[in-house]
Amino acid sequence: MHFIEWYPRGYGVAFKIKEKLFETQSSYQRIEIYETEGFGKLLVLEGTVQLVEQGEESYHEPLVHPVMLAHPNPRKVLIIGGGDGGTLREVLKHKTVEKAIMVEIDEMVVEISKIYLGIDRGAFDDPRAEVVIGDGVEYIKRAEEKFDVIIIDSTDPVGPAKQLFSEEFYRHAYEVLNSEGILITQSGSVYLFTNELLDAYSAMKSVFDRVYYFSFPVIGYASPWSFLVGIKGSIDFEKIDMNRAKELELVYYDPERHETLFQMPKYVKELL
Numbered sequence: 001m002h003f004i005e006w007y008p009r010g011y012g013v014a015f016k017i018k019e020k021l022f023e024t025q026s027s028y029q030r031i032e033i034y035e036t037e038g039f040g041k042l043l044v045l046e047g048t049v050q051l052v053e054q055g056e057e058s059y060h061e062p063l064v065h066p067v068m069l070a071h072p073n074p075r076k077v078l079i080i081g082g083g084d085g086g087t088l089r090e091v092l093k094h095k096t097v098e099k100a101i102m103v104e105i106d107e108m109v110v111e112i113s114k115i116y117l118g119i120d121r122g123a124f125d126d127p128r129a130e131v132v133i134g135d136g137v138e139y140i141k142r143a144e145e146k147f148d149v150i151i152i153d154s155t156d157p158v159g160p161a162k163q164l165f166s167e168e169f170y171r172h173a174y175e176v177l178n179s180e181g182i183l184i185t186q187s188g189s190v191y192l193f194t195n196e197l198l199d200a201y202s203a204m205k206s207v208f209d210r211v212y213y214f215s216f217p218v219i220g221y222a223s224p225w226s227f228l229v230g231i232k233g234s235i236d237f238e239k240i241d242m243n244r245a246k247e248l249e250l251v252y253y254d255p256e257r258h259e260t261l262f263q264m265p266k267y268v269k270e271l272l
């Protein structure tokens with residue numbers, strides 16, 4: 001048995017499967033959990049791979065730590081999406097964090113992840129964590145408090161999450177950031193969602209004071225995977241705090257080689 005995620009142009013990412021552990025249709029999406037042969041459990045939403053248990057850090061580490069270490073003192077963090085808890089777990093590794101709010105639209109993703117995956121490793125019970133079930137787009141429009149860091153751990157820039165890549169959304173996000181703030185979003189496969197990446201980049205460019213892009217190879221996705229970083233104020237994303245970096249135990253993202261993040265295929269770089 002196998003599971004395949006098909007990307008555009010007939011490009012596939014496949015896992016050999018021991019068994020399907022769970023499947024349901026929530027109000028938002030089809031949720032599936034598999035036991036793979038070689039990578040532990042696999043979480044699939046609407047046919048797209050979200051994570052494999054053995055390798056999910058290759059996504060959560062580059063999503064979280066570069067921006068957290070570039071911000072001089074990240075105390076309040078807003079996560080949009082990320083219902084499995086992996087992003088929250090990585091955020092809470094930072095001792096500067098006083099409060100992390102995670103806004104997830106689909107409560108079932110949170111519940112099923114707790115039961116089958118447990119990759120939050122206790123993060124949901126951390127007193128600094130608050131989980132809000134709701135629409136991130138609406139939340140950010142109405143938010144009264146400000147944040148140092150906003151992390152968007154959404155599904156792809158195609159389909160239901162599309163709004164999370166719009167200029168309008170970024171404008172609200174910019175408002176909700178403190179005067180020195182940083183936002184990161186995953187922005188899809190470099191090779192297979194190039195147009196969506198370019199669109200999100202230009203939407204961010206018209207809102208943020210500066211925008212950076214980087215890519216990282218993620219286990220389970222059509223790599224390299226892209227990430228976009230928006231700055232409000234004077235943060236230099238090319239510089240990180242190495243003292244705080246040393247306190248983190250990391251497997252994939254190497255703070256000592258932060259500059260290697262900025263690798264991007266030449267033709268994509270020329271389009272950006």
Ligand code: AG3
Pocket residue numbers: 005048049050051082083084085086087153154155156186220221222
């Ligand atoms: N969220 C990003 C998923 C993007 C994957 N896309 C794909 N496989 N086509 C991951 C959730 C992990 N917290």
